[in-house]
Amino acid sequence: MMVLLFGLLLLCVLIIWIGWHKLAITTTLVTLVLLCAWFSHHVTSALNIQL
């Protein structure tokens, strides 16, 4: 999963490089949301919380 997240970050850099501003911002924000989701999944599974 972390490979995919790093891949998304690399995709963001490439989109910035190409120059698509709105797409770059959207992709970056989506990546941040996915990072938060993965972190919360990690915390809840480590604490064995049933949501």
Added chain:
Amino acid sequence: MNNHHLIKAANILSLLGIIIVLVIAGVVQLQWHDLPCPLCLLQRAGLSAVALGFLLNLRFGARSTHYAISLFACIFTVSVAVRQTLLHIVPGTGSYGSAIFGLHLYVWVIVICAMLTLWIALLLLCNKQFLPERAKTVKTGKFITMILFLLIVGVMLFNIVSTYLECGLKQCPDNPVKYELISQ
């Protein structure tokens, strides 16, 4: 050197600082065979996301949206680092990885993110950088920006390859001791 050039130099320095931190993490991983845990990888990803805000500033000119992205990423990264610090804060619970100047890497991440947040707030104090006529003058330093782009791409490629070798496409082990895909 006018106000706009100062802000651009500040963005270049910030980006360079983040790249240096990520390179140090890579050197520690390779030199000391210190494999990154899942939380360490999330901190690396968070710092890379902070760098994206500065990259956006260098590519499209300074905008508050770009600083907001860096601030969001700072908050995320510091949350992960605090979580990892709290896991080891009780005496006798051990620690993860090697210490540099007496502090473990996840504690350094808290310090760095706090400094980055203050730094971004300082950069946001300069209103003139957002004026439209200033934003059009983003022409200088294209060579440095290109080098920084290449460096950040290199760091991210290293992270992708090392993470793939360490965990494959599944969830990384909590306490990794070997590269799963190499040492089978």
